[in-house]
Amino acid sequence: MTTATAQAAPNIAFIKYWGDRDASLRIPANGSISMNLDGLYTRTQVKFEPELESDRLQVNQQEIKGPGLARVISLLDWVRLRSGRNTPALVISENNFPMGAGIASSASAFAALALAASAAARLELTEHELSRLARMGSGSACRSIPGGFVEWLPGEDDLSSYAVSFAPPDHWDLVDCVAIISQEHKKTGSTEGHFLANTSPLQAARVADAPRRLEICRQAVLRRDFEALAWIIEQDCNLMHAVMLTSNPQLLYWQPGTLSVMHAMQLWRRQNLPVCYTIDAGPNVHVICERWAVNTIVSHLEAVPGVTRVLVAGPGGPARLEL
Ligand code: PMV
Numbered sequence: 001m002t003t004a005t006a007q008a009a010p011n012i013a014f015i016k017y018w019g020d021r022d023a024s025l026r027i028p029a030n031g032s033i034s035m036n037l038d039g040l041y042t043r044t045q046v047k048f049e050p051e052l053e054s055d056r057l058q059v060n061q062q063e064i065k066g067p068g069l070a071r072v073i074s075l076l077d078w079v080r081l082r083s084g085r086n087t088p089a090l091v092i093s094e095n096n097f098p099m100g101a102g103i104a105s106s107a108s109a110f111a112a113l114a115l116a117a118s119a120a121a122r123l124e125l126t127e128h129e130l131s132r133l134a135r136m137g138s139g140s141a142c143r144s145i146p147g148g149f150v151e152w153l154p155g156e157d158d159l160s161s162y163a164v165s166f167a168p169p170d171h172w173d174l175v176d177c178v179a180i181i182s183q184e185h186k187k188t189g190s191t192e193g194h195f196l197a198n199t200s201p202l203q204a205a206r207v208a209d210a211p212r213r214l215e216i217c218r219q220a221v222l223r224r225d226f227e228a229l230a231w232i233i234e235q236d237c238n239l240m241h242a243v244m245l246t247s248n249p250q251l252l253y254w255q256p257g258t259l260s261v262m263h264a265m266q267l268w269r270r271q272n273l274p275v276c277y278t279i280d281a282g283p284n285v286h287v288i289c290e291r292w293a294v295n296t297i298v299s300h301l302e303a304v305p306g307v308t309r310v311l312v313a314g315p316g317g318p319a320r321l322e323l
Contacts, residue, residue: 002048002087004119008111008144009036009316010103012176012278012286014233015217016240017139017152019197019207026139027161029197030210031154033217034143036316037176038169042108043322044093046076046116052088059093059109075110075137076117083121091117097311098183103284106190110137111144111319119321130319131162139194147318149221151214169315172224173291178311179301181257181283188251190281196247206239226290230276233288237278244281255283257306264304273297 011034019029055073057064064072076089091113095105114134118125125133127146135142143150146165149172155161188196197203213236220229244251258279265275265287275289275297289297294312301310 002120003045004116005043005045005322006112006115006119006319007041007043007322008108008115008141008319009038010040010042010097010105010108011036011140011143011150011316012288013140013143013280014221014229014278014288015210015213015236016278016280018194018240018243019203020139020194021154021156023195025158025161026135027156027158028139028152028154029203029207031214032140032143032152033214033221034140034150034152035174035176036144036147036150036169036318037313038316039313040095040097040103040108040311040316042093042095042105042112044091044109044112044116046113046120047090047092048085048087048120049090050087052090055088055091057091057093060095071110071137072113075113075133078133078136079117079121079123083123085121089117089120098180103178103280103282103311106138107140107144110134110141113137114141114145115319115321127318128162128164131164132158134319135161135163138190140190145319148315151218165318166218167221169317171315172221173314175289175291175294176313177287177289177294177297177301178313179257179261179285179287179304179307180309180311181255181261181285181306182308188281193244193247193251193281196249196251197243199248200243200246202239202246203243206243209239226274230274230288233276233278241279251281253279253282255306257304258283258285260304260306261285261287261301264300268297268300273300
């Protein structure tokens with residue numbers, strides 16, 4: 001087989017990855033926990049073709065060159081090295097959700113690429129190896145290889161830094177209602193953001209406290225304790241944005257619509273609606289709740305000024321090959 005197609009879901013981090021211990025290998029400063037998002041996906045086909053002069057990449061029917069292509073080539077180079085081939089590849093990728101606006105399109109993209117490229121090259125990688133390979137493309141992509149609720153064990157080198165599932169998707173019907181504020185590409189991507197993390201005087205404290213937050217989050221998921229989960233998710237998100245806001249240069253991802261959702265949620269909570277928010281490196285707000293509350297929350301969100309659209313996703317499965 002020289003062609004393979006794979007699908008992977010993006011994931012939303014409950015405990016965030018922000019800052020690297022080793023940027024070239026994407027070894028994170030702290031561990032992280034996430035949930036894969038069902039129904040949203042990147043679908044990627046990799047075809048090794050001897051007739052090609054060099055690697056080519058198409059994303060959503062557009063030819064990509066420059067740094068986007070370079071990141072894909074370095075992952076393909078690893079696959080070629082390991083499989084002893086040096087054939088160029090054509091990579092065709094599609095997303096069914098907006099890219100570059102804080103819905104981790106790079107996570108699903110590099111997870112699908114790692115799986116499709118290794119299968120097309122006939123490499124039989126274990127889940128840990130696939131997770132490590134996806135990590136090379138984008139740190140959070142290592143969490144889109146296993147299914148359900150996933151923890152990235154930070155490790156200290158390439159071998160020890162990968163993600164594992166600690167509860168399957170059907171363990172808890174949590175839902176991420178993604179309030180889309182803007183679909184524009186962000187100005188500072190996360191790769192650059194990770195470099196800036198250490199310029200904040202708050203980053204060392206955030207990293208030192210990570211094992212406590214990871215433990216609370218893991219236990220809250222395992223016990224399906226929404227109240228405990230909500231508290232720790234918001235605290236962790238606010239710590240990351242505090243680091244971003246105090247970096248040099250400063251990173252401000254929030255827009256007025258982002259704050260409108262955050263304020264509205266305080267009101268909903270006073271009305272006994274259990275919800276919490278988390279925000280990645282973009283303006284969109286991920287509103288987490290249990291399934292029974294989804295309809296009320298979506299109609300509330302649609303009424304908040306600045307919210308253009310709401311995407312709804314439950315816990316998703318692992319990256320998978322299309323046979
Ligand atoms: O994988 P990257 O380099 O795109 O970084 C992801 C960073 C956040 O989305 C902000 C947090 C996370 O853990 O997903």
